[in-house]
Amino acid sequence: MKVIPIASVCGRSLSAPEATVDFAAGGTVAADAWHLVGSVDAYFDGKDCHGVTIASVRVGLFRVDGEIYALDDICTHGNALLSEGFLDGHEIECPLHAGLVDIRTGKGTTSPIVRDTRRHDVRLDEGNLYVRLSH
Numbered sequence: 001m002k003v004i005p006i007a008s009v010c011g012r013s014l015s016a017p018e019a020t021v022d023f024a025a026g027g028t029v030a031a032d033a034w035h036l037v038g039s040v041d042a043y044f045d046g047k048d049c050h051g052v053t054i055a056s057v058r059v060g061l062f063r064v065d066g067e068i069y070a071l072d073d074i075c076t077h078g079n080a081l082l083s084e085g086f087l088d089g090h091e092i093e094c095p096l097h098a099g100l101v102d103i104r105t106g107k108g109t110t111s112p113i114v115r116d117t118r119r120h121d122v123r124l125d126e127g128n129l130y131v132r133l134s135h
């Protein structure tokens with residue numbers, strides 16, 4: 001098991017609780033592995049966007065109306081982290097060029113984003129958040 005610190009929350013950097021990411025033995029990851037990210041309460045304590053690294057993949061976590069969504073965190077248009085953007089309803093606005101992505105589907109909804117963002121499965125179990133990476 002390896003511990004990776006969180007880097008950002010909705011538009012600003014901070015010292016956040018650490019994300020515990022479960023790596024498979026030997027550094028490889030099973031195709032259908034669920035990765036323990038950590039306690040939902042520790043992550044979403046009033047802030048609704050977080051970035052974590054899971055098996056070398058940067059993942060943005062977003063919470064809207066109690067539902068949690070996971071997407072690739074790096075914008076498909078450029079080198080920006082969606083988790084540092086601005087969440088408005090179910091859309092995250094990229095902090096670099098203001099492209100919008102629907103966090104439920106990963107679809108880019110405005111220019112300049114023309115390529116969809118990969119979505120990952122999320123599971124909650126006894127207050128813990130798990131993410132299964134899509135391929």
Ligand code: FES
Nearest residue numbers: 075078094097099
């Ligand atoms: S980098 Fe995200 S819209 Fe350009």
